[in-house]
Amino acid sequence: MSSPVEIPFKSVVLLDRISGTPVYLQIARQMINAIQRGVLVTGAKLPGTRTLAEMLYVHRKTVVAAYNELDAQGWIEMLPNKGTFVTKKSPVDESKRLSFNANDLVSYPKQAGFSFDQSMLLDKPVSVSNVELEFTDGLPDVRLAPMDKLAKAYSSVLRRKNNRKYLNYSHVEGNAFFREKLADYLNNTRGLHINSTNVITTRGIQMGIYLASTLLIRKGDNVVVGNLSYYVANMIFQQAGAKIISLPVDDQGISVDAVRKLCATTRIRMLYITPHHHYPTTVTLSPERRMELLNLSVQYGFIILEDDHDYDFHYNSSPVLPLASADSAGMVVYVGSFCKAMAPGLRSGYMVGPENLIPELGKIRRIIDRQGDLMMEQALGELLDEGEIQRHIKKAQKVYHQRRDLMTDILQTHFADYLTFKAPPGGLAIWTEWRKDINLMRVSKACLKQGLHLPQTLLFQTGQLSAMRLGFGNMDESELQESMLILKNVLEKIV
Structure with a gap:
């Protein structure tokens, strides 16, 4: 049987002191992980509770609780006057011991061990940003x-x-x-x-x-x-x-x-x-x-x-x-x-x-x-x-109507040199058609640096079309004015 001093327990068990998982469970689960991966093989002798407690800088009762958990699950066996051993029930054979890497014990595999089809469907359909201002394709204001x-x-x-x-x-x-x-x-x-x-x-x-x-x-x-x-x-x-x-x-x-x-x-x-x-x-x-x-x-x-x-x-x-x-x-x-x-x-x-x-x-x-x-x-x-939902929709419609009118006024007043549009009869977004010499992706990247997110899914630019779908529903009037000001400033700099 293996001597406990041959096993790098300080590397096998990596404790997270601020985790919500109790320390004894962290110890038990990581030792199970080590057994499953062959770091702790069948018959391996484990350190005594005092010794392991000193190695891990935990209380002895914590190690006792961890060993009791391992014993209850059948991963170890405690033999009187002999010590604590990895049970023979373990499926890992000594001859198949794996090379040890501490990171393998605390992370999930990044790559599947089997083949599968990979699709382009919805491949990163929505870009995410941490900035506060964002145009959407027509989402409501959850507030x-x-x-x-x-x-x-x-x-x-x-x-x-x-x-x-x-x-x-x-x-x-x-x-x-x-x-x-x-x-x-x-x-x-x-x-x-x-x-x-x-x-x-x-x-x-x-x-x-x-x-x-x-x-x-x-x-x-x-x-x-x-x-x-x-x-x-x-x-x-x-x-x-x-x-x-x-x-x-x-x-x-x-x-x-x-x-x-x-x-x-x-x-x-x-x-x-x-x-x-x-x-x-x-x-x-x-x-x-x-x-x-x-x-x-x-x-x-x-x-x-x-x-x-x-x-x-x-x-x-x-x-x-x-x-x-x-x-x-x-x-x-x-x-x-x-x-x-x-x-x-x-x-x-x-x-x-x-x-x-x-x-x-x-x-x-x-x-x-x-x-x-x-x-x-x-x-x-x-x-x-x-009738609560009906009343909510009626109230929200008035708010969105005001936001649509504000958005169209700003577009007519400040963006006539860059785009054309028609005020939509309803909905929460405006379709804008832009001058073809304006690179919309470049505009999007510049806006993000100024704190305004223009997701790629709102941009429609091909050889025949240059357009952008701008949602106004998710922002209040002050947010709309700030967002449109950022967009205008970006256009003045790069066009």
Whole structure:
């Protein structure tokens, strides 16, 4: 058996005095690690508790507790009048002792020992910065979210004994009460004609797109998107094996003529659109084109996946109703969420579709998310029932309207030499088209040095296009003014 003096215990056991893990557990776990990796082999004699305590500068009782833990787990055996040894139960053989490296014991492997496919999908899709000012692609201001109302409702739900059923597993397509109130809300705000059996809850719009793609798309299917389109949705379709076909988008939305011509020669499985405010250009799909697309979907049999991410915020007039509100043939799958209306971190979304589609979507969802958060859905359902969410959206819309007007005034007054734009009728972002001689990536890097983050995902610069999507929703008026001043100063220096 090995003598304990041959084993570098000071290197085997590296203690973190400020860690929340008790010291005795740190000792036990690192010795287990050493046994597993062959540094402490079967039959190795361990130092006495006093000796090891002196080596590690800990109390003897700490080592006793560590040895008791190792003994309880079966890693060591304590033999009276002989000492403490690594048990023969250990799978490590003396002949296979590994070379010792202390860093190997305190870090997880950086490289997998097996092969796997690596994908470009969502490869660093969002750049992160620690600066306080940041333009987004249209995120809301989470400071406006009615968290006090939600906290009160959620706390009440947790305290009620009759809600304990939501703590168990479920096989439903979401909380029944929430689905019922959500259906009423969508009927009232979007002109739909649905009930709870037409609704399944999700963790946001991206999950809805993923569920629809997994269920409805097969490898080689053609999916039509606008040019430009939502890059995350494109990646989801690509992951499903679809062939993506981009068609032109003008100031009235995606070109229906281009869709019609394509259908005449190519079988289309799905058309993905963001009709209320097209991503990223913010244009609204005209009512005429909506009806034409519905007719074409029936004629050629393609699915319309309608992503209505920005419906809740409109400033000039009542919004154009979704395609789903006029769908009488069951060709539209409607995807939405409360992530913009409330806060992105509250991952609450939904899908609307024909009644026989919902259970099949539910089967797919249960593979990746057993049932969602039924307690939170109950709380959100109660806020919908009490009109709290509706009142919040109405108040937030006024705030965002003021921020949009401030942003457009600044752009018109101070940026006319650099870009052109149209004030969006709704949503939380403005599409700006820039002079082609301006390097937007250079602008982004210079802004970051001045404390303003312009993520790369907001920049659209090719040989034919130079544009930027600037979200105004996440910043208050003083933050918007400061951010635009930084952007102007950068442009004056580098252009």
